[in-house]
Amino acid sequence: MRDDEDREAASRVSRRGLLTGIAGGVAAGVAAGAGGAAALAATGSSPDEDGSEVVDLARRHPFYDEAHQPGIETEQQRYSVYMTFDLTSPLASDLQVLLARWSGAIAQMMQGLPIGSVEPKGPSAVALDTGEAYQLSPASLTVTLGLGPGVFDERFGLAAKRPKHLADLPAMPSDQLQEATSGGDLSLQACADDPQVAYHAIRDLARIARGVATTRWTVLGFGRASAGKGQATPRNLMGFKDGTRNIKEQADFTRFVWVDDDQPWTRGGSYQVVRKIQMNIETWDADPVGDQQAVFGRTKAVGAPLTGKREFDTPDFAKRAGGSTVIPPTSHVSLAAHEHNGGVKILRRGYNYTDGLNRYGLLDAGLLFIAYQNDPQHFITLQTRLGSSDRLNEYIQHIGSAIFFTPAAPKRGHYLGQDLFT
């Protein structure tokens, strides 16, 4: 097609509004300027006034030489595959080799490349890469490694290196944890804008681990991801926006997410807390919306606090009407508010999941809640409070739980967790 035809096409299409999201969104994001538009370009996704939205799967993220591992501060991608592992080898050298091999493979896959030949020659040559993501775009893939408490137990001689807050989470109110979806010595969180890319990453990393670590549990998550400051907050399967008050400012990342007061090797890392939260979908769906809104403390369509009109209005927890506060003190927004938790904020990366139907034919679905903080006590305090009083507890169960330390990103030529072994 010729340039003049292109221009004409763009103008015609623009009138119909179809391409506003494309020519107007992505091109604007790349070309036009600051703020929201730049954020769009940075995330490879662009919303538009008429709801048109474009995802660019060519986007890729760097792995080496960053201050932190990817997949924490990274703008949330649309899909995730999360898996934990048990170390079966008692040898520190096996763990060391595994972390080195994983690091090399992660760096390769985040560039959209296979981790070795897809089609090696020779009659008995087994492929290093399983191939299902071959020639797919990188789709913003990030893989984030977590080291569980077990890495620092008596097995590997690494007890002296244990991050000072890394310990199994205590029992908390309302816990209904299942062994089959809890714990693990290592975790991998793969996020991408294409689930086939995320699944391939976890599958091939699990394959590399064979003989050293076995798979423990896994969750495939999805959700319309937030794509920058201009875009609506994603909704959970209860139909409410989830993440309106999430950490966005660099100062909050420094204060609440990144570790900097522990052994040198932990600097720039973070604690990853994971909870598999099952929802009683059908019960929730039968609840009047007025009650659902009192449970969350927000309106359903707009997501505004019950004391406000717009999503990002600051909740007014003191405002009263008819003898009680407008926002119920047992609502989720009130209990989780940093105003009521000593100023503490945690970084959340939640994904919706579904496990199909349960044995009663009910929808088996919920939220894979992943939080990052520089002290797990922040989560423990918050969840102890929520588990005791949150009206949401009528509609959810925490069925899975685990904690990991996510070390900083490696320099080029090094690997994740390398400082553990020096």
Next chain:
Amino acid sequence: MRDDEDREAASRVSRRGLLTGIAGGVAAGVAAGAGGAAALAATGSSPDEDGSEVVDLARRHPFYDEAHQPGIETEQQRYSVYMTFDLTSPLASDLQVLLARWSGAIAQMMQGLPIGSVEPKGPSAVALDTGEAYQLSPASLTVTLGLGPGVFDERFGLAAKRPKHLADLPAMPSDQLQEATSGGDLSLQACADDPQVAYHAIRDLARIARGVATTRWTVLGFGRASAGKGQATPRNLMGFKDGTRNIKEQADFTRFVWVDDDQPWTRGGSYQVVRKIQMNIETWDADPVGDQQAVFGRTKAVGAPLTGKREFDTPDFAKRAGGSTVIPPTSHVSLAAHEHNGGVKILRRGYNYTDGLNRYGLLDAGLLFIAYQNDPQHFITLQTRLGSSDRLNEYIQHIGSAIFFTPAAPKRGHYLGQDLFT
């Protein structure tokens, strides 16, 4: 980022070809008209020379007044949620009302609209729409209704209307079917470029069915979808391209997909055969690529027949080397070839699925195989042959199975299957 930096970035990006897929691909598709470019626009997805790829989630499909139901001929979207139901009410009028309500809801959701108020007023008002897709783009959603053999049994007085080939599939070689993932009186296949949109559709349709039909089994599928003639065929979880020889020409749809030799109400419909095919992932991954290629009869990276160089080269089943045919007669491509099955072709819409890990910690994943044909005998003949001889059987099990009749699309003001009741 400043404007001048942005402009530089845009030009750099353009040189890399990032935006070719946007301005050059989608705009060209809308404006230019014919052939490949039009196909791109029609699917809302555009590939690019360097692998850049853009998905436009604003795309929507029509429901009413089409020759056929959407989701059959429709270019395959990236995700699917498939669910079957058992009718629990013995009243034909209940079935009738369900089909009418489903039709209205499907039409609404395919436009990206909620099926009723998300936030109804009044203290005890329950929302009609569960809300998790509220304000999301339509994302090319299609929902396809299937009527199982049970609709035409003694319960509803509809035996005389039974499509002449609609009957439970016979047992076939290598079947390892499980009751929990087989059968159903009704099926819904939701496909979209956003899984949250597809999941919302099935969830809200299941909710409408309560009291009349109960959920039976469900699968959430994903896969990089084919997006037109210019794009690579998607890969299954064995790492091979899947669908190279799929039906693409209108003449083949007319000849093999659409029913036209039965009662008037069945015209423009099709038979939907569904198989849940589990793969032995780890066993497959350990197989040398040379052997994998002999199993499929194609190369892994390119997807060419073993007698050719490019993906769409016609396989030469007669070509011999070293005393045997180059393409083994027990390879998948040979056994499934229309050249070896009386010219018969079936339309396939496969999606990869994962159910996480099995009880042994192995990957529980495979292919949700959905095929459309105007006579289920086409599938039966093919699968009987494949189930007996296909070397793939060492690596897969058919664990789920069902058959449905998908009637034609309704006219506006009418509903799916309405002619059953007149």
